[in-house]
Amino acid sequence: MTDAEIVAALAEARKAAAEVPERIREIGRAAYAWRTVDAELAALSADTDTPVGTRAEPAAVRALTFAARDLTIEVELTDDALHGQVVPPRPGEIELRDRSGVVAVAQVDELGWFVLGPIPRGMFRLHLRAGDAVVVTEWITI
Template identity: 55%
Template sequence: MTGFWDGDDQLLADLAEAVLAAREVPLRLVDAGKAAFAWHTVDAELAALAFDSDVEPAAMRAETAALRAMTFVASHATIEVEVTADALLGQVAPPRSGELLVRQADGLVRTVQVDALGWFTIRPRPTGLFRLELTQSTGPRVLTAWTSL
């Protein structure tokens, strides 16, 4: 009978270890999970990542492009972004002024202005997971998918 009780003790020890390991989830993952399910953007239209130069195959190029380019598409707006060493440079189409929130998974939020031609600059560029939220005078708010550089 001794072996039977040893098995239960081992099972309880394994369960205790599993519970402790679950408590050790990195804070950045917890923050990213909370940000992904925040209700403050429930009325925004989601802009899907339609193009990413880091993912698309290079048809005729022998080397990678110097700049990374991404395009997010929603029914009312397209957000095009180029990634430089220190900034995100972008344009909204159709062009009109507005405001762009840069939301990082760690909770940091910055606001940049979009000019009348749709141009914007985000400096310094975001680190880790981030998403963009566009608000313009007409049309719904547009929220990009979470993206990482």
């Protein structure tokens, strides 16, 4: 065996050893999903993008409302940011997450207001920590 063949064989062995089997990937994704098992799910309860009645044209700003047991998260999507409020107001921290992870983090002020940006294209969700409350919204697609 030549030196070049040995180096190529070692490179192939190293590549094979670095690959993670799909079953192990599935186990990792399932374990990761349990990290928010104690968070309350806030369901989408209103979306101005959903046709209601007889509107002639779509709204200029898309408004979303996510309802949890003890609070709601109201959000308006503009071209460059996501403006929102936690009701009833409480300070905390909110994260904007897409499939790849955390995209943006913002502080929620004492009046419940926050601004996140940029708005992701595709699926996203919000993760709120405010006092003892931990709330995760369902996934929404833009």
